[in-house]
Amino acid sequence: MTTIGLIGSGNIGSTVARLAVDAGYDVVLSNSRGPETLADLVAQLGPHARAATAAEAAEAGDLVLVTVPLHAYRDVPVEPLVGKTVMDTNNYYPDRDGHVDALDRAETTTSSLLAEHLPQSHVVKVFNTIFFVALAQLGRASGADDRSTLPVFGDDAGAKAEVTAFLDAVGYDALDAGTLEESWRAENGRPVYVMPYASDGDVTTPAPGRADVVRDLLARADRDGDPQPAQPMPQG
Template sequence: MTTIGIIGAGHIGSQIARKAVQLGYEVVISNSRGPETLADLVAELGRHARAATAAEAAAAGDFAVVTVPFKSLADIPVEPLAGKIVIDTNNYYWERDGHVPALDNGEATSSGLLQEHLPTSKVAKGFNHIMSTQITTDGTPADTPNRRALATASDYPEAGELVARLYDEFGFDTVTIGPLSESWRVERDRPAYVVRQNAVELTENLAKAPRTI
């Protein structure tokens, strides 16, 4: 059975965990406040989930989901994620995270900076442009007309392929943006951000996204 290590148990992390256990995954989930604070969530998730520290969740996962505020990037454990695919759900909000000139100026991407922090991992953007509650409610079977689509980006084809498989299991089509350097196209305030769109519409919205806001 595949285990997903989830680092961050907020709105997105908890929803991914809920859907994952429904699909038969094992989940090891962490937050910044300690495993004991996740007792209620783990009880809800059932026997296929347990709480742990971030390092333990990273080590336990066959792959990982990092879903923490950008300002906490430096707290993501590096060594336990070595060689693993890491799905990054983060969006940069300067109001919360503080200004990062390289992001403000369009010289870097938040997922690209996570990849720099995790040089031995394979980072892919995912689940960052959908409302958290819709992760468990908007999915539909493959070939459903007008099926909702989500985007991914990665410097590693195998990482993007894993995200696409997970999207499909969750009930979404996939549009691949390209490398992490292009992942800004699906970030906050762009046309593709948190709107329901099928694959054709998402592709169009990605193409018309402005580099800086």
């Protein structure tokens, strides 16, 4: 059975963990506060979940989700992730993370920073555009007319295929949106961020992002313009 390792178990991490368990995966969860603080979440998830340190979760995962605040990305363990596909959910929030000059100058992307930190891993940007409540609600069976599409970015075709298969298993279609260098198109404040997956901000009234809508919104992103702040934050 495939194991999903999670480095970070906040809103997005715990939601992905629930989706993964429901889809038949084992999950190994971690956070910055220690495995003992995850006891309640593990109990809710059942026998296919356990808590561990970040290094142990990285080691155990066949596929690993990194969902930590940007300012903590350098704390992600490197050696246990060598050769593995790493899903990155991060967004840049200067009020939370402090200013990063290279991001402010549009010289790199958040996922490129993680990829530089993990030079022997295959980083794929995913799950950063959708609010965690919507992520929990919008999963649909393969082929459903109202199935939502999430953009994925990465530099390795095999890694993107692995993430696409995982998305399919947990109820989502994937749109290959390009390389990590192009992932700025899906970052905080860009047109595809959050709102395509909600109706007037109300995720209890799903208006899921169709592939054609997601593709159009990605194409409309303007790197030279100032992105518009968007709330709510998909991760926390």
